[in-house]
Amino acid sequence: MTDQQAVLDLLDIVEYGGCAEPEQFFALMRRTFKIAHLLYLEAEPLADGLKVCRLHHTFGAYAAEIYVSKGLYRIDPILRLALGGVRPVEWTTARRRFPECEPLFQAAEEIGLSTEGVALPLPSPAGRMALLAINANMSPTEWSTYRRCHLRDFQLAANLFHASMLEHAAMAGAIDERDMRLTGRETEVLTWSAAGKSYWEIATILGISERTVRFFMTNARRKLNVVSNTQAVAQAVRHALIPTI
Amino acid sequence: MTDQQAVLDLLDIVEYGGCAEPEQFFALMRRTFKIAHLLYLEAEPLADGLKVCRLHHTFGAYAAEIYVSKGLYRIDPILRLALGGVRPVEWTTARRRFPECEPLFQAAEEIGLSTEGVALPLPSPAGRMALLAINANMSPTEWSTYRRCHLRDFQLAANLFHASMLEHAAMAGAIDERDMRLTGRETEVLTWSAAGKSYWEIATILGISERTVRFFMTNARRKLNVVSNTQAVAQAVRHALIPTI
DNA sequence: TTTTGAACTGTCACTATCGACAGTTACATG
DNA sequence: CATGTAACTGTCGATAGTGACAGTTCAAAA
Numbered sequence: 001m002t003d004q005q006a007v008l009d010l011l012d013i014v015e016y017g018g019c020a021e022p023e024q025f026f027a028l029m030r031r032t033f034k035i036a037h038l039l040y041l042e043a044e045p046l047a048d049g050l051k052v053c054r055l056h057h058t059f060g061a062y063a064a065e066i067y068v069s070k071g072l073y074r075i076d077p078i079l080r081l082a083l084g085g086v087r088p089v090e091w092t093t094a095r096r097r098f099p100e101c102e103p104l105f106q107a108a109e110e111i112g113l114s115t116e117g118v119a120l121p122l123p124s125p126a127g128r129m130a131l132l133a134i135n136a137n138m139s140p141t142e143w144s145t146y147r148r149c150h151l152r153d154f155q156l157a158a159n160l161f162h163a164s165m166l167e168h169a170a171m172a173g174a175i176d177e178r179d180m181r182l183t184g185r186e187t188e189v190l191t192w193s194a195a196g197k198s199y200w201e202i203a204t205i206l207g208i209s210e211r212t213v214r215f216f217m218t219n220a221r222r223k224l225n226v227v228s229n230t231q232a233v234a235q236a237v238r239h240a241l242i243p244t245i
Numbered sequence: 246m247t248d249q250q251a252v253l254d255l256l257d258i259v260e261y262g263g264c265a266e267p268e269q270f271f272a273l274m275r276r277t278f279k280i281a282h283l284l285y286l287e288a289e290p291l292a293d294g295l296k297v298c299r300l301h302h303t304f305g306a307y308a309a310e311i312y313v314s315k316g317l318y319r320i321d322p323i324l325r326l327a328l329g330g331v332r333p334v335e336w337t338t339a340r341r342r343f344p345e346c347e348p349l350f351q352a353a354e355e356i357g358l359s360t361e362g363v364a365l366p367l368p369s370p371a372g373r374m375a376l377l378a379i380n381a382n383m384s385p386t387e388w389s390t391y392r393r394c395h396l397r398d399f400q401l402a403a404n405l406f407h408a409s410m411l412e413h414a415a416m417a418g419a420i421d422e423r424d425m426r427l428t429g430r431e432t433e434v435l436t437w438s439a440a441g442k443s444y445w446e447i448a449t450i451l452g453i454s455e456r457t458v459r460f461f462m463t464n465a466r467r468k469l470n471v472v473s474n475t476q477a478v479a480q481a482v483r484h485a486l487i488p489t490i
Numbered sequence: 491t492t493t494t495g496a497a498c499t500g501t502c503a504c505t506a507t508c509g510a511c512a513g514t515t516a517c518a519t520g
Numbered sequence: 521c522a523t524g525t526a527a528c529t530g531t532c533g534a535t536a537g538t539g540a541c542a543g544t545t546c547a548a549a550a
Contacts, residue, residue, distance in 0.1 A: 086367070122331070230439065443537090453498070457498050459538080
């Protein structure tokens with residue numbers, strides 16, 4: 001069994017920001033646990049499927065080539081299961097439930113990915129999804145024991161790492177959106193507009209004239225570089241420029 | 246320190262569906278850990294505040310009365326922090342960062358809630374948020390040690406319990422939300438509207454008449470229970486009903 | 491076979507929005 | 521004091537959105 005102290009140290013490091021880069025996190029995880037491979041991906045749900053925004057993994061070049069460029073993530077049942085819920089998905093469970101994807105698992109075995117592993121769904125507040133897939137070269141019985149003991153470690157580490165990634169992305173995006181900063185009133189009128197209020201209603205609520213509401217809204221549209229109030233609100237919600245809570 | 250075997254047993258029970266009711270989960274958690282109180286709430290982001298959909302807790306009747314009926318969850322900084330991210334929120338950290346909410350903490354102390362605790366954000370795929378707040382009657386140093394050792398247990402237990410709650414809600418709510426599901430065309434017109442396109446432009450893009458675009462948009466508004474396209478798009482983005490372009 | 495749901499279309503009348511015109515007031519910063 | 525920024529207001533005309541009216545077509549499920 002893995003050294004408990006090492007596990008607690010790893011969790012401390014991840015929680016307090018010592019793993020800004022996925023590579024660091026992956027290395028630390030592989031050093032601490034008997035893990036063969038790790039994969040972290042962020043995805044966005046689309047009407048016709050799944051758009052993978054970011055993908056980090058420890059596979060070899062060839063394996064990555066197969067998995068990514070051939071678009072296997074589009075048909076991977078584990079991804080479908082994991083990105084649709086919040087419960088950890090056991091690889092072998094998915095294999096049993098989706099026999100039509102057997103070729104995928106065989107391909108994985110050929111490139112050195114064992115079939116024992118777990119995928120941890122990591123939802124984020126805005127509705128985007130991510131997952132951390134953990135793969136171990138273990139026998140089923142060995143993995144069962146190991147998983148029971150360390151799933152909690154994997155789950156917390158995954159959550160904290162995911163939080164770091166989200167905060168990192170928010171910081172990186174903040175620079176680009178410097179000119180997109182809205183004033184207090186602009187934010188207010190956008191917020192009320194997103195709540196379905198008309199100019200007249202917003203004017204009454206804020207105690208100003210309807211013309212002034214339009215003035216703020218026009219400024220907001222210009223700053224956001226959009227052509228309609230509807231588009232402005234969509235942008236503002238996506239970029240969390242107006243309060244969600 | 247808590248018995249490790251008991252912890253693993255608890256996690257097994259929660260994972261394999263033995264905690265369908267919050268009360269069972271709460272009792273099990275309090276029996277296994279040195280926890281004073283637990284609170285699980287599901288919330289939906291709204292433009293004009295926070296809509297708490299479901300709330301379960303182990304507070305006494307009086308405490309619950311204060312916390313819920315007086316609407317303290319509207320100003321609780323821990324809720325704001327936790328529901329806006331995915332990182333565990335330490336109660337004392339929130340207390341330091343938001344001195345204006347000191348009365349809230351004092352009120353909590355008076356009704357027997359200690360100030361040591363942690364709130365675990367639990368996002369779900371659809372963009373809704375939940376959180377599990379864990380409260381312990383411990384001294385700061387005692388809590389610090391305890392937290393370091395058991396945060397992973399809390400996190401996994403919270404995730405698994407949350408998954409059960411979501412699956413339970415999905416089963417129960419399948420009937421209620423049937424009428425809120427958008428059809429393919431409704432999603433399409435909303436998506437283009439969020440991109441700033443007018444009815445005429447959307448009609449051209451989709452190769453249908455302008456009237457038909459309006460028809461789909463009206464249906465979408467009715468399903469989302471909103472009064473304007475702007476509000477519909479805001480709702481759709483928040484609930485991840487339309488893809489991010 | 492009947493029913494249901496999605497996709498589709500037309501017109502009328504009213505209201506909301508948006509861009510472009512031309513300003514005032516107040517307050518902080520250099 | 522000048523400069524800048526946020527907050528504020530008015531009017532005109534064109535375009536966009538919204539609700540209520542009344543339908544057709546097609547495919548899949550009951």
